[in-house]
Amino acid sequence: MTHKALTEGEKILDRDLELETEDTFGPVLRAKTSVITSVLTTQAKVDETRLRRQSLDRLPALLALVNETAKRLPQVIDAHALE
Numbered sequence: 162m163t164h165k166a167l168t169e170g171e172k173i174l175d176r177d178l179e180l181e182t183e184d185t186f187g188p189v190l191r192a193k194t195s196v197i198t199s200v201l202t203t204q205a206k207v208d209e210t211r212l213r214r215q216s217l218d219r220l221p222a223l224l225a226l227v228n229e230t231a232k233r234l235p236q237v238i239d240a241h242a243l244e
Contacts, residue, residue, distance in 0.1 A: 170196040 173192045181189050 170200070 173189070173196050176189055176193070178186060178190060178193075
C-alpha cells in the first residue's frame, strides 16, 4: 500500500504545471502541495523518532557518568550539623 501511495505521489510531482490547462492547473497544484506537505511531515516525524531513540539509548551511559563523577566529588559538610 505504501508503495502505491509513493508511486502516485511521484506521478503527481512529475506533472509539469506549464503543460496543465486552465481547468487542471489549480487541482494539480493543490495535489502537488498536498504530496509535498505529507512527505515533509512524515520525514520530520521519522527524524524526531530517530533522535528520540538516540537520546534514550545514551541515557544509561550518561547516568553512569553522572554517578561516577559524583563519587569523585568531595563530600559536602552541612554547617548546621556541626553546631
